[in-house]
Amino acid sequence: MKQVAAIIGGGVIGGGWAARFLLNGWDVCVFDPDPEAERKIGEVLANARRSLPGLYEAPLPAEGRLSFHSEISEAVTGAAWIQESVPEQLAMKQKVYRAIQAHCDPAAVLGSSTSGFKPSELQEAALRPAQIMVCHPFNPVYLLPLIEVVPTGQSDLAIVERAEDILRQMGMYPLRVRKEIDAHIADRFLEAVWREALWLIKDGIATTEEIDNAIRYGFGIRWAQMGLFETYRVAGGEAGMRHFMAQFGPALKWPWTKLMDVPELTDDLVGMISDQSDAQSGMHSIRELERIRDNNLVGMMRALKAQNWGAGALLKDQDQQLSAQAGMVRQVVDLQVGGLTETLRRAVPLDWTDYNGHMNEARYLQAFGDATDRFMEIVGCDAVYIASGGSYFTAETHIRHIDEVHAGKVIRVETYCAEGAGKKMHLFHQMFEGDRLLATGEHMLIHVSLETRKSSMPSAQIAENLERIATAHRTLALPEGLGRSVGRK
8 A cells, every 4th residue: 555645835845745755656645725736746747757767777666646635634634744835934834734733643744844944833832743843855855865854852753763764765865953943954054155145246246147157166066975074174185174174264264254244135136136147047947947957966966876975875775775676686596487588677867868858879778788787697697606707798789779768768678588508698688668669689798707808608507597598588479670780671
């Protein structure tokens, strides 16, 4: 039975929460009186479907069911997680909690997306204060993993810990805030940078575009993978943080910033900022900017995953969990000889697409290469075997590009073993989206000794496994295109 999440307030943040839950297999019930809520959440969900699945090499669970409700009571009944994302008005939030708690499961997680209020303020006049906590996300919620979890002394720690476990299962990072404070942790940094940026504009020192360029071409990239203190530790050289503090600490007494003052947001200043922002980004719609942002985030996060670093380490860990859940971690003896062998199932990442808006031709080869690696594991040529000195090298490849596929779509590869005798392993991969054939890849591989780098016979176990699959596959219909050369039908 699927778990249910209730989203109270379906704006940008609520829509992001809905997408994160849905794409992780939860059913989602939404309450939002806005008549445009269904359209708005649909647009956020479309962006999430395009971007989130491609962060992983393994497929996400089957998408949950999305429903919209006209009453809070309908949305929260039976929900294991209730996320409040209504406007930042304390009285409104407190009224919403009373309506939620009159109908929800007392053991359900009741989190608030508030960026500024303390949880103790939210708990005032609540029916069950212990149930309410802050779970503050960052936009886009369906991609960025940080969730600031802020309990109080009244909070039920069992509910808090269950909330953190759920967040981890969805690939997010719950950051427990030790003491409640206005704006929590991350937004206090953002507020400091924002205030300084307003002064730089007001004083005519920089435009909105120049300030953004200072961030994205410089320290913003460093912060994305090392944060603040680790970055400064590196800046201290071999002597580390102590040297950095000694060298740059005195600068803290210099009047470099105006963080204690806020410029008055006059009509002139607001107009100046708005005009500069229009000149900087007005050529793009908000939806286009969201897709550009998502493209960049996915590319950077996948790069971090390759290094098992920062947010990428979270992705790598969830990838392994998803692989296990999908049954992709199988024993070598599971040879799937009853039919074709499924060797790949994954979503197409954003960074696999090209200027034509579909999967780049080189990524077809990568997908088929990953399928070959999986087939090698199935027959016993796994990491342990390779470490012992034997492996397969690809000698020849022929790929037919039959149809296009776009970012976010789930592809699968079925593999036919045409030959498995002696040193040869002859594979024919077929790539599908649903039942639609996208491409075929024919590969001839030769077993080699990694010591001599020359062809050699595989182990007896691998030879037996290969022959067993090849014999079973010969009883199946011959795949169309097997043995075909370029330009000939």
